Amino acid sequence: MKIEVLLTETEICQEFSEALEARDLPEKFFYWSPLSVDAWLAVSRDVAYESHLHSWNLLVGDIEKIAGRYESAVAVVSLGAGDGGKDVLLLKALDKASLDVEYFPVDASQALLELACAAAEDAEIDTLGMKADISSPMHLLLASDASEQPKLFLLTGSTLGGLDPLDQVRHIAHCMHEKDCLIVDAEIQDGSALPSRDNPPGRRFAFSPLASLGLTREDGDVRFELKRDDRHEGLHLITRHFHAARDLNIAAPQREIMLQRGERVSLNFNYTYSPDAFRWLLTTHGRLQILEEVSSPDGRFMTALCSR
Numbered sequence: 343m344k345i346e347v348l349l350t351e352t353e354i355c356q357e358f359s360e361a362l363e364a365r366d367l368p369e370k371f372f373y374w375s376p377l378s379v380d381a382w383l384a385v386s387r388d389v390a391y392e393s394h395l396h397s398w399n400l401l402v403g404d405i406e407k408i409a410g411r412y413e414s415a416v417a418v419v420s421l422g423a424g425d426g427g428k429d430v431l432l433l434k435a436l437d438k439a440s441l442d443v444e445y446f447p448v449d450a451s452q453a454l455l456e457l458a459c460a461a462a463e464d465a466e467i468d469t470l471g472m473k474a475d476i477s478s479p480m481h482l483l484l485a486s487d488a489s490e491q492p493k494l495f496l497l498t499g500s501t502l503g504g505l506d507p508l509d510q511v512r513h514i515a516h517c518m519h520e521k522d523c524l525i526v527d528a529e530i531q532d533g534s535a536l537p538s539r540d541n542p543p544g545r546r547f548a549f550s551p552l553a554s555l556g557l558t559r560e561d562g563d564v565r566f567e568l569k570r571d572d573r574h575e576g577l578h579l580i581t582r583h584f585h586a587a588r589d590l591n592i593a594a595p596q597r598e599i600m601l602q603r604g605e606r607v608s609l610n611f612n613y614t615y616s617p618d619a620f621r622w623l624l625t626t627h628g629r630l631q632i633l634e635e636v637s638s639p640d641g642r643f644m645t646a647l648c649s650r
C-alpha cells in the first residue's frame with residue numbers, strides 16, 4: 343500500500359488542540375480517532391444513508407455518460423474518499439468500460455485512507471493514497487498534480503457540505519483542466535435533513551472526538567440547530583454544539599484545556615441546499631458547467647457531473 347503524506351499526524355494533533363482551545367472543531371477531526379472512524383462507519387452503513395448510496399448506484403449504472411468523456415485513461419482523484427466503498431463501484435465500472443484507471447484517494451484520516459487503498463487494490467486498480475487536507479488550496483493543487491492523465495475528481499457523500507462550499511468549489515474549479523470532470527453531490531434541504539442526523543448513531547458520531555478525550559455524556563450534551571447562510575438564498579446548514587454541563591479539565595494532545603460549565607464548543611456542520619442554490623454554487627459561483635444531474639428517487643440527494 344502506497345500513501346504519500348502531506349499532512350502528518352503531528353500536524354493533525356497540534357491543529358486539533360488549537361481548534362479545541364478555540365472552541366471550534368472542524369470536520370476533519372470527526373474521522374481521526376479510532377472511536378470517530380468506528381462511529382462514522384456506523385453512520386455510513388445506517389438506513390439514513392441508503393438514499394445516498396441509491397443515487398450513487400444510479401450514476402454508476404449509467405457509466406457511459408462519465409466514461410465517454412475520456413479517451414483511454416482516467417485518473418480518479420477522490421477528495422475526502424472515506425473508506426472508498428462507493429469509489430470502488432465507480433472504479434470497477436470505469437475499468438469495465440475499457441479505460442485505464444488510476445486511483446488517488448485523498449483524506450486526512452489515516453485509517454479511512456488505508457481502507458480506501460485496500461479496497462481499490464483488491465479490485466486490482468493502481469492506487470496511491472494521499473494524506474492531505476482538502477480544505478487547503480496548496481494540498482488540492484498537489485493532489486490534482488498526481489497524474490498526467492485527464493482527471494475525474496470526486497467530492498461525494500456530502501463532503502462539500504462539511505466544508506465552506508463557496509470557498510471549496512472555487513478552490514477545486516481552480517485545479518481543473520479542460521478535460522477534467524468533477525462529480526459532486528449535495529443534500530437537498532427538506533424536513534428529513536435534521537432527523538437523519540439527530541439520532542443515536544448521529545449523536546455518537548458528533549460526540550466521538552470528545553469521547554476520544556475521555557468525556558462522557560455526564561460532562562455535557564450535543565445540540566443540533568438548523569440555520570441559514572445569508573450569503574445566498576437556499577443555503578442552509580445543520581450545526582452542532584457541545585454544551586459543557588460542568589467545569590471540565592480536558593487532557594488534549596500537548597496541553598490541558600479548561601472548559602467552564604455552560605461553555606459551548608462548535609462541532610462540525612453540514613450544508614444542505616435548495617436545488618437552485620446548488621446549481622448556483624456550481625455554475626455562477628464556481629464557473630463550472632453541469633453536464634448531468636442525478637437525483638435520488640426520494641429527492642434527498644442531488645449529484646452533478648461537471649466540467650470547466
Ligand SMILES: C[S@@+](CC[C@H](N)C(=O)[O-])C[C@H]1O[C@@H](n2cnc3c(N)ncnc32)[C@H](O)[C@@H]1O
Nearest residue numbers: 370373422423424449450451475476477498499
Ligand atoms: C462525509 S465523509 C464522505 C466519505 C466518502 N466520500 C463517501 O461518499 O462515503 C467525508 C470524508 O472527508 C474527509 N475529510 C473531511 N474534511 C477533510 C479535510 N479537511 N481534509 C481531508 N479530508 C477530509 C473525512 O475524513 C471523510 O473521510
